[in-house]
Amino acid sequence: MNPRFKYLVRLFQKLPGVGQRQGARFVLSLLNRDEQELQELGDAIATLKQSVRFCKECFNVAEDQTCLICANPRRDTSKMLVVEKITDLDSIERTGLYRGLYHVLGGSINPVEGITPEHLKIRELKSRVQKLSKNKEEFELILATGTATSGETTALYIRELFHDQPIILTRLGRGLSAGSNLEYADEITLKHALEQRK
Helix, strand or coil: CCHHHHHHHHHHHCCCCCCHHHHHHHHHHHHCCCHHHHHHHHHHHHCHHHHCEECCCCCCEECCCCCHHHHCCCCEEEEEEEECCHHHHHHHHHHCCCCEEEEECCCCCEHHHCECHHHCCHHHHHHHHHHHHCCCCCCEEEECCCCCHHHHHHHHHHHHHCCCCCCEEEECCCCCCCCCCHHHCCHHHHHHHHHCCC
16 A cells, blocks of 8 residues: 555544544545645644634633633623533534533543543633632532543542532533433433533
């Protein structure tokens, strides 16, 4: 097989969830694209780090220092929903049912894979909650981590972290099946999970 083809397949395999076959499909698909499309893709990848950033507040993707959600003065600052990944935030935002703030942890606690609380944005979460809940009668922190073991572990860790704080701690309702990921949940399931949080 062509060495350059193999090299490109190996590069795609560095992406999460992409194996050798999937990487080969990507390369073969790109070979069928015209030069202009390939140039656009190459330019977008080359400038990715300069054009897309993480919000300094919630760690969502942003073009500037803060994302559109954090910059929106109409968001409810008495609620914060904690998610593992940006794709989870996007899934909830698409429902149009939640109007509060978000905090993206960047993953979940998983000691087997070497992911400890220090690897996540938990320290930043604690600081934001303390700042936002100050001088508020009520502040709700909604834990929307996944229902797999790592998500549950993360939720328990955060609950313990805030157990002595004067805030309301809730967890998404069980409209989500155990072991599922938020990014794959349909809008109706997410709607029930948001409405039935406890």
